[in-house]
Amino acid sequence: MKKILTSNKVYVGKSKILNAGRGVFAKCDIKINEVIERCPIIKVPKHDMSNLNESILVTYFFYYGTHKERLLVALGFGSIYNHAYKPNAKYNIKQKEGIIEFVALDKIKKNKEITVNYNKHGNSKNPLWFETI
Numbered sequence: 001m002k003k004i005l006t007s008n009k010v011y012v013g014k015s016k017i018l019n020a021g022r023g024v025f026a027k028c029d030i031k032i033n034e035v036i037e038r039c040p041i042i043k044v045p046k047h048d049m050s051n052l053n054e055s056i057l058v059t060y061f062f063y064y065g066t067h068k069e070r071l072l073v074a075l076g077f078g079s080i081y082n083h084a085y086k087p088n089a090k091y092n093i094k095q096k097e098g099i100i101e102f103v104a105l106d107k108i109k110k111n112k113e114i115t116v117n118y119n120k121h122g123n124s125k126n127p128l129w130f131e132t133i
Contacts, residue, residue, distance in 0.1 A: 004099060006076065007037040015082055015113060023082045023113045030108040036089055037102045039078035043095075044071040062100065062118075064093050074100045084115035091116050 009030060015023030030036060041062075062072050062079075072093070073079060078100050081089070088106045108114060 002097065004038055004040055009036055010077055010114065012077055012080055013113075017082050017084075017113070017115075020082045022080055023115075024077045024080050026108045026110055026112050026114060029110050030104045030114075032104055032107055034104045035101060036104055036108075036114060037076055037078065038099045039074045039076035039102070041078075041093070041098055041100050042073045042075065044073065062091070062093065064095075072100070078102070081114060081116050083118040085117060087115040087117045088112070089114050089116050 009027055010024050011027050012022050013025050015021060017023065024037075026036075062074060064070050064072060078091075081091075081102065088108050089102050089104050092101045092103065094101060102114070102116065104114075
């Protein structure tokens with residue numbers, strides 16, 4: 001396994017997004033296509049998924065797989081990035097490396113909140129799982 005270094009580009013602060021709580025912010029200016037953070041992941045085994053819908057942790061998972069049938073937890077600040085349909089960053093799950101990588105889609109100014117589209121694709125307007133309940 002390769003070493004994963006912590007990012008010195010981000011910090012956690014109070015989000016201005018309604019009902020979001022905390023968010024991840026740029027500690028410095030970040031360039032387009034620059035890697036913001038690489039976070040280790042914990043894959044949730046299928047046999048552990050049945051009771052998770054009743055847990056607060058379900059709001060921090062990333063869904064992945066062909067039909068989004070699998071779950072993972074991103075360590076570092078990974079599970080604190082907030083959603084936006086017009087995000088300034090994207091994420092890539094790299095299962096073989098055991099990481100999720102956050103990359104800038106736009107220039108991100110110092111102290112600006114960094115957001116991702118939870119649907120994975122930056123232009124997807126599909127409703128999120130919690131918007132369909």
